[in-house]
Amino acid sequence: MTHSMDPADAAASLDEIAGERRHLLNLGYRLLGSLAEAEDAVQETYARWYAMSREQQEEIAAPAAWLTRVASRICLDLLASARVRRERYVGEWIPEPLPGRAEWLTGRPGSGVASAEGVDPADRVTLDESVSMAFLVALEAMTPAQRVALILHDVFEYPFTEVAAVTGRTPAACRELASAARRRMRAARPEGADADADAEHTGSSGIAASTAEQAALVRDFQRAWHAQDLNALVALLDPAAVFTADGGGVVQAALHPIHGAAQIADFIVEVARQVAHSVTLDERLVNGRPGLLVRKDGETSAVYAFDVAGGRITRIWVVRNPEKLRLWEAE
Numbered sequence: 001m002t003h004s005m006d007p008a009d010a011a012a013s014l015d016e017i018a019g020e021r022r023h024l025l026n027l028g029y030r031l032l033g034s035l036a037e038a039e040d041a042v043q044e045t046y047a048r049w050y051a052m053s054r055e056q057q058e059e060i061a062a063p064a065a066w067l068t069r070v071a072s073r074i075c076l077d078l079l080a081s082a083r084v085r086r087e088r089y090v091g092e093w094i095p096e097p098l099p100g101r102a103e104w105l106t107g108r109p110g111s112g113v114a115s116a117e118g119v120d121p122a123d124r125v126t127l128d129e130s131v132s133m134a135f136l137v138a139l140e141a142m143t144p145a146q147r148v149a150l151i152l153h154d155v156f157e158y159p160f161t162e163v164a165a166v167t168g169r170t171p172a173a174c175r176e177l178a179s180a181a182r183r184r185m186r187a188a189r190p191e192g193a194d195a196d197a198d199a200e201h202t203g204s205s206g207i208a209a210s211t212a213e214q215a216a217l218v219r220d221f222q223r224a225w226h227a228q229d230l231n232a233l234v235a236l237l238d239p240a241a242v243f244t245a246d247g248g249g250v251v252q253a254a255l256h257p258i259h260g261a262a263q264i265a266d267f268i269v270e271v272a273r274q275v276a277h278s279v280t281l282d283e284r285l286v287n288g289r290p291g292l293l294v295r296k297d298g299e300t301s302a303v304y305a306f307d308v309a310g311g312r313i314t315r316i317w318v319v320r321n322p323e324k325l326r327l328w329e330a331e
Helices: 007-018 021-032 035-050 054-058 063-087 133-139 144-155 160-167 171-188 193-200 204-227 230-236 261-275
Strands: 237-246 279-286 289-296 299-309 312-319
Touching: 007 063, 021 035, 021 063, 021 144, 035 063, 063 144, 063 160, 133 144, 133 171, 133 299, 133 312, 144 160, 144 171, 160 171, 204 230, 204 261, 204 279, 204 289, 204 299, 204 312, 230 237, 230 261, 237 261, 279 299
Parallel strands: 237 312
Antiparallel strands: 279 289, 289 299, 299 312
16 A cells, blocks of 8 residues: 655654754754854755655654764764865864854754763763863864764763764764763863863853853953053963964964963964054854954954963964854854
């Protein structure tokens, strides 16, 4: 007997498929560090779904899980090729910054195919943290498989059986990948950052206090920048702070990271002197954390993201590549 789908069921199915787009973009951005690449991965995922016949689609019991699995595999392949491309990138490569919090921090609560029960909460990261610049930069040091295992399991709560279906490895091997990724993540944290991370896991008050502390430091940095106050900048920066810029070879930017509070302060003051009359710095949320939006002659010129530990600024990331600032033009 030939099976035919009721028009109402067909409409519901289409709504279900289309409704996964936000979740897939959230997943793709965390896996790739680029919204543009995530959009391409999602488009390819939908292209593969709609390339199937109606009968093939109906044979898939959980379309949402299928879409996630396919999108994750596409991202895994893209990560492998991205490593080669980024080796040829001019200067330092920094993930694409996102304005505000909005949907990028929410993911899709409870979106896992099945909740990974019995997992130590310490093995998880909050969704807020998973989109921070510090988290995304730390992911860059991981292998593609480690990155996929950490994001799928720890952030989106997919079981290791599902991670195994994406990576082509056993669940036990995927568990090891996630463990190795967590060790890399901990190693990437500056000294003193663990206390801030612990505060963020204690509830809304912890998050508010940590965010307020960073906002105050960023505001002081903004004032010192405008005043070209070398001593104030040095006082705000951790002695071992690192400044990294990304111009992509398109615009002028420091080609290599700058290390040390004094060296960073010297560089920032020199830049401030050169552009003092044509640039404004506005406080904005960058990947959910306090940062700065730089406008030159009314156009977006750069986005500053910060990491803070022990009451000092430990990392500054400056994205100047225009291709990574398209979302900020409307800000």
